[in-house]
Amino acid sequence: MKLTHGFGRATAVAILMAGTAPVALFAETPADTLVVADAIDDIVSIDPGEAFEFSGVDLNNNTYDTLIETDSAKPGELVPGLAESWAVAEDGMTYTFKMKAGITFSSGNPVTAEDAAYSLRRVVKMNKTPAFILTQFGLTAENVDQMVSFEGDTVTLKTDKVYAPSFVYNCLTAGVANIVDMKTVMEHEVEGDMGNAWLKENSAGTGAYVLKSYKPNEGYVLEARAGHWRGDAKLKNVFMQHIPEGATQRLLLEKGDIDIARELTPTDVDGLAGNADVKIQNDVGGQVYYLALNQKKAELANPKVQEAMRWAIDYTGMTETILKGQWVVHQNFLPKGFLGALDENPYSLDVEKAKALMAESGLTLPLEVGFTVRNNQERMDIAQSVQNTFAQIGINLVLDVGDGAQVLEKYRGRQHDITVQTWGPDYPDPHTNASTFAMNPDNSDEVKATGYLAWRTAWDPGELNAETAAAVEEMDTAKREAMYADIQRKVRDSSAFILMFQQARQDGMHANVTGFYAGGATDSAAYWTVTK
Amino acid sequence: MTDLSPSPQDRRLVRLLVQVGTGLFTLAITLLGLLLITFIIGRVVPIDPVLSIVGERATQAQMQAVRDALGLDLPLWQQFAIYVGDALQGDLGRSIRTGDAIVSEIARYFPATLELATLGTLIGTLVGVPAGVLAATRPGSLADQVVRLVGLMGYSMPVFWLGLIGLLVFYGKLDWVAGPGRLDPSYDMMMQFTLTTYTGMILIDSALNGAWDVFRNAISHIILPAGLLGYVSMAYISRMTRSFMMNELGQEYITTARVKGMPEWRVIWVHAMRNVMVPLITVIALSYAYLLEGSVLTETIFAWPGLGSYITDALFAADMPAVLGGTVVVGVVFVTLNMVSDIVYRLVDPRARA
Numbered sequence: 001m002k003l004t005h006g007f008g009r010a011t012a013v014a015i016l017m018a019g020t021a022p023v024a025l026f027a028e029t030p031a032d033t034l035v036v037a038d039a040i041d042d043i044v045s046i047d048p049g050e051a052f053e054f055s056g057v058d059l060n061n062n063t064y065d066t067l068i069e070t071d072s073a074k075p076g077e078l079v080p081g082l083a084e085s086w087a088v089a090e091d092g093m094t095y096t097f098k099m100k101a102g103i104t105f106s107s108g109n110p111v112t113a114e115d116a117a118y119s120l121r122r123v124v125k126m127n128k129t130p131a132f133i134l135t136q137f138g139l140t141a142e143n144v145d146q147m148v149s150f151e152g153d154t155v156t157l158k159t160d161k162v163y164a165p166s167f168v169y170n171c172l173t174a175g176v177a178n179i180v181d182m183k184t185v186m187e188h189e190v191e192g193d194m195g196n197a198w199l200k201e202n203s204a205g206t207g208a209y210v211l212k213s214y215k216p217n218e219g220y221v222l223e224a225r226a227g228h229w230r231g232d233a234k235l236k237n238v239f240m241q242h243i244p245e246g247a248t249q250r251l252l253l254e255k256g257d258i259d260i261a262r263e264l265t266p267t268d269v270d271g272l273a274g275n276a277d278v279k280i281q282n283d284v285g286g287q288v289y290y291l292a293l294n295q296k297k298a299e300l301a302n303p304k305v306q307e308a309m310r311w312a313i314d315y316t317g318m319t320e321t322i323l324k325g326q327w328v329v330h331q332n333f334l335p336k337g338f339l340g341a342l343d344e345n346p347y348s349l350d351v352e353k354a355k356a357l358m359a360e361s362g363l364t365l366p367l368e369v370g371f372t373v374r375n376n377q378e379r380m381d382i383a384q385s386v387q388n389t390f391a392q393i394g395i396n397l398v399l400d401v402g403d404g405a406q407v408l409e410k411y412r413g414r415q416h417d418i419t420v421q422t423w424g425p426d427y428p429d430p431h432t433n434a435s436t437f438a439m440n441p442d443n444s445d446e447v448k449a450t451g452y453l454a455w456r457t458a459w460d461p462g463e464l465n466a467e468t469a470a471a472v473e474e475m476d477t478a479k480r481e482a483m484y485a486d487i488q489r490k491v492r493d494s495s496a497f498i499l500m501f502q503q504a505r506q507d508g509m510h511a512n513v514t515g516f517y518a519g520g521a522t523d524s525a526a527y528w529t530v531t532k
Numbered sequence: 533m534t535d536l537s538p539s540p541q542d543r544r545l546v547r548l549l550v551q552v553g554t555g556l557f558t559l560a561i562t563l564l565g566l567l568l569i570t571f572i573i574g575r576v577v578p579i580d581p582v583l584s585i586v587g588e589r590a591t592q593a594q595m596q597a598v599r600d601a602l603g604l605d606l607p608l609w610q611q612f613a614i615y616v617g618d619a620l621q622g623d624l625g626r627s628i629r630t631g632d633a634i635v636s637e638i639a640r641y642f643p644a645t646l647e648l649a650t651l652g653t654l655i656g657t658l659v660g661v662p663a664g665v666l667a668a669t670r671p672g673s674l675a676d677q678v679v680r681l682v683g684l685m686g687y688s689m690p691v692f693w694l695g696l697i698g699l700l701v702f703y704g705k706l707d708w709v710a711g712p713g714r715l716d717p718s719y720d721m722m723m724q725f726t727l728t729t730y731t732g733m734i735l736i737d738s739a740l741n742g743a744w745d746v747f748r749n750a751i752s753h754i755i756l757p758a759g760l761l762g763y764v765s766m767a768y769i770s771r772m773t774r775s776f777m778m779n780e781l782g783q784e785y786i787t788t789a790r791v792k793g794m795p796e797w798r799v800i801w802v803h804a805m806r807n808v809m810v811p812l813i814t815v816i817a818l819s820y821a822y823l824l825e826g827s828v829l830t831e832t833i834f835a836w837p838g839l840g841s842y843i844t845d846a847l848f849a850a851d852m853p854a855v856l857g858g859t860v861v862v863g864v865v866f867v868t869l870n871m872v873s874d875i876v877y878r879l880v881d882p883r884a885r886a
Binding site (some may be wrong): 033255 | 629630632640700702710711717720725832834835841842
């Protein structure tokens with residue numbers, strides 16, 4: 001009897017266990033829906049006047065348009081967006097944009113010059129994080145109603161002084177300059193917020209898609225609108241799923257449950273090799289990796305030491321192993337894709353040359369130097385590689401590891417010796433990086449000019465301050481391009497920065513997916529061109 | 533002469549009131565302590581919350597403006613008093629990162645966690661208790677060894693590894709379950725755009741809508757993460773059940789019952805179980821509370837938008853009000869579950885009613 005009871009219980013347990021694995025439902029992605037997996041937890045807001053993170057700007061790129069756009073085929077060139085033509089007046093301070101006729105917002109309201117003026121004014125008045133992209137032209141909440149005006153089908157933007165027109169135009173292609181539907185937005189204004197709260201959950205633009213739902217850290221759904229000015233989107237819906245884990249994305253991609261995986265690690269990409277149902281699309285991103293040498297430490301200000309360090313980094317060793325597919329060697333501060341970007345990478349690992357330079361430095365070796373590193377896998381890997389090669393030339397790096405915010409605070413407080421950092425451009429114009437790597441008007445501690453990377457690492461760029469200021473005012477775009485090439489070479493060869501890598505992107509997608517544009521270094525993802 | 537001594541009913545009422553009063557007082561003190569500790573931790577961490585709002589490029593002046601707006605320059609005690617005052621009114625502040633009310637953010641994430649943790653605990657209990665009983669009644673047997681081994685694995689193997697292997701096997705290879713996320717895209721859109729949301733828990737909402745295909749799809753998505761959490765809590769519950777049960781089976785009343793010729797199943801499931809239940813309720817409640825904190829790793833692997841991911845993301849973004857809010861909610865859940873288990877404890881154990 002006892003045995004029977006024992007058996008019965010065991011069976012019950014077995015049945016219960018089996019009950020946890022019901023028959024699965026197979027579901028290929030719906031034919032009219034593009035299912036994308038990405039890590040979208042960086043999104044703070046999707047109001048175009050506030051969005052400043054990659055995922056949010058990607059979303060907005062599909063729901064809004066700007067007056068002018070960067071040409072994805074020819075970096076540095078501009079094509080019409082909502083404006084059909086644009087010009088700058090003789091004074092170099094008055095820009096006019098003639099609106100295209102017949103374009104409507106998703107609400108059905110026609111797009112007017114007033115909407116465009118309102119959108120730019122709104123950004124300045126709300127003064128959220130990305131507002132500086134527009135306010136750097138001298139726009140303030142007080143003067144913006146005069147500086148940005150409209151008449152008929154023309155919007156006029158006045159700047160406080162002469163800037164390079166390409167600088168002004170490039171900034172107007174940034175997500176912050178997206179045009180919103182004034183009428184709809186103002187209908188949803190609460191307590192003078194200019195519709196900010198409402199636009200965090202809704203879209204009111206002219207894009208090929210309309211935001212149907214957005215759930216932070218979970219995903220969003222876009223729905224195509226009919227009669228879009230670019231031609232209708234090929235797929236009716238975009239279903240974005242927040243899937244932070246690369247291995248999970250890979251599995252979903254292999255099973256056909258997602259169409260595009262945007263957060264694959266090199267391991268995942270390797271694992272997908274040989275799978276005929278999946279392809280990998282390579283692109284570049286806008287971020288750069290660099291070392292910052294604090295000039296308050298005398299040894300690090302020694303030009304021979306700086307040069308020795310440039311020859312004591314195993315750039316290709318890292319991009320072929322630990323950074324494979326994620327970063328490419330790039331030793332200039334402007335990422336490829338930017339006006340004036342350089343493709344020259346003169347430095348490579350040469351321990352003997354570096355040793356000789358160290359000997360010329362006149363310093364007693366070995367040097368003991370702190371190395372402030374954020375505790376994430378990639379940065380730790382880089383740090384260890386650099387630590388290893390630096391040790392060979394008589395520089396002992398002592399790792400000082402902290403979380404992202406701690407490391408940033410140290411860097412901003414000039415408390416590091418050397419730190420490994422990334423920098424991403426804020427808007428698609430060379431000035432965004434030039435103004436931080438090659439500019440630092442006042443190097444004193446008191447000014448706390450933490451916005452300048454050069455200040456953070458206590459480096460005085462000297463004549464480069466003036467050269468950078470001149471480049472941003474140069475009216476001739478070709479000349480301007482040459483000026484940035486020159487500034488970059490100077491920073492590359494003699495500065496407190498050692499530029500190492502540019503971000504690469506690897507998006508995994510189903511073999512039948514075509515037309516996906518990841519945005520390169522200057523633009524954002526486009527879903528409306530995708531077919532499958 | 534009037535009898536001034538209180539009647540037995542009055543005495544019971546007074547005792548009850550005292551008990552309830554003490555309970556509420558303890559609750560209030562516990563919560564205040566919790567608020568104080570999380571608040572202090574939030575203020576002493578070497579992270580500047582202002583940086584995460586204004587971004588890397590901000591000037592000192594912009595940073596100071598935000599600092600003033602957040603009241604970060606006020607004395608600590610004053611900041612704490614404001615925080616407690618707001619919390620009492622159900623306002624846990626606004627997220628630094630998104631500017632949204634934390635209460636509404638948590639309301640969005642909590643149902644997903646609640647659904648997952650409840651199912652996980654249910655699985656853990658339904659499997660763990662019988663397994664523990666089985667092991668206890670046949671100590672040293674093969675069954676006992678198996679239960680111990682399975683339990684040990686649940687204890688010692690990292691959840692993220694189990695999760696990934698689970699996905700690879702049951703979803704990747706065997707196709708028994710659906711992949712990460714709460715629903716397939718098409719069902720998700722149906723749930724969002726055509727059905728009515730009542731609780732935020734998809735199983736309940738789809739059932740209330742009578743949308744059984746959505747319900748089935750939700751089951752196929754939740755079963756693996758819930759099974760995983762269930763497995764982890766089962767490991768704990770079965771071990772505890774085993775030791776409680778073994779303890780009871782050595783008692784004299786069990787021998788008496790057996791001598792009287794009572795069937796063995798009755799001895800175990802009725803007589804011994806009644807006493808095992810008492811400590812077991814606490815064990816189950818604690819393991820439930822543990823799962824409700826949100827299992828961060830499970831949520832990450834299964835792309836489950838729950839409280840665990842919310843608190844972790846907030847922590848990485850140095851969004852201390854959100855971290856604090858999440859912690860307070862977890863604390864309240866913990867304290868409440870403790871109280872509930874206390875009440876159930878009183879119901880099943882006559883001695884505790886005195």
